[in-house]
Amino acid sequence: MKTENQKAWFFVLPVLVLVAFNALIPMMTVVNYSVQETFGDNVFFWQGLDWFEQILRSDRFHAALGRQFLFTFLILIIEVPLGIIIALSMPRKGFWVPVCLVTMALPMLIPWNVVGAMWNIFTLPDIGLLGYFLNHVLGITYDMTQNPLAAWVTIVTMDVWHWTSLVVLLSYAGLVSIPDAYYQAAKIDGASNWAVFRFIQLPKMKTVLTIAILLRFMDSFNIYTEPFVLTGGGPGNSTTLLSIDLVKIALGQFDLGPAAAMSLIYFAITLLVSWLFYTLMTKDDLN
Amino acid sequence: MLSWMAWTWPTALVFIGIFSAIGVLVLLEIRTPGGDARKGVLGLTTTRGDRLFITLLGTSYIFLAWLGLVGMPLWWPLGLSLVWGCFTFWKV
Secondary structure, X not given: OOOOOOHHHHHHHHHHHHHHHHHHHHHHHHHHHOOEXXXXXXXXXXXXXXXXXXHHOOHHHHHHHHHHHHHHHHHHHHHHHXXXXXXXXXOOOOOHHHHHHHHHHHHHXXXXXXXXXXXXXXXXXXXXXXXXXHXXXXXXXXXXXXXXXXXXXXXXXXXXXXXXXXXHHHHHHHHHOOOHHHHHHHHHOOOOHHHHHHHHHHHHHHHHHHHHHHHHHHHHHOOOHHHHHHOOOOOOOOOOOHHHHHHHHHHHOOOHHHHHHHHHHHHHHHHHHHHHHHHHHHHHHHO | OOHHHOOOHHXXXXXXXXXXXXXXXXXXXXXXXXXXXXXXXXXXXXXXXXHHHHHHHHHHHHHHHHHHHOOOOOHHHHHHHHHHHHHHHHXX
């Protein structure tokens, strides 16, 4: 039997050090904060697991968590099918390929806070292009600064505009990797468009789609900047997603202990959902 | 130097525990490479590392659920977590 060379592990070291400093050590500090109370000046008092109990039973946390799941669910249910449809209708070769790809990539190149500011100005009812058009030309009452439903429609639309491209580009990469022979075989068998999609394109896109859905889940579950700039969590608390609430507790109220406990619960949820999804999607590949 | 991290003994012990568990896994991996991969009762192919991860993730959920639904003291969730850990390493 050939002995495996384990030296390659040393090449992982730099990444390990990097992750230690930008993730692991801050994370350990958060764990330490979560069992203590502080009034500043780096003085801490032992608090035990009270913060966890308090957060887990607080209606405010339940409400923010509910809004967060609703938001993530809505954007996934829109972005994934929409992304696949767009990827399927994009040309596979010729002049229009780069045009489509660059157009698709454009929204993703814009920084989060700029996206939030753009959509804010775009949708303001009296001066925004969309807001003015809806209110004063079409006569639809639409005010995302006053009406929770309008605010939700706006943040969901903004996220769809910003991130559907990611699903599109990944699906497209999956699609172009399918050899022509598959399509020819399908044609010979007289397969319908749906059958081609269901038995050739979808299975071939499975890996990239898994990654796309995972990335969109994690990103949307942790989303902060865009809704913060667009609605600031309002009107009222209607668009206060988990991360916005977390920052309010941590920096607005300076309750570092409860905020730390909340972020650990938040982390546990993200971790479990991502792990479950990834494990279930790749289960058949490994066996 | 470490005062900004606000260490406490209980949290330090938690991390020492996790890191020593990883250390034990490394030692086991050196002695018997391959991660002892097998297909468990949940239909998942798991290695030792996967089983540790599942144990720890499950443990955190057991404790969080107990804290949210019942509250202190935490002897019951501790027992449940130990049972969960044994089950994971034995069957999953």
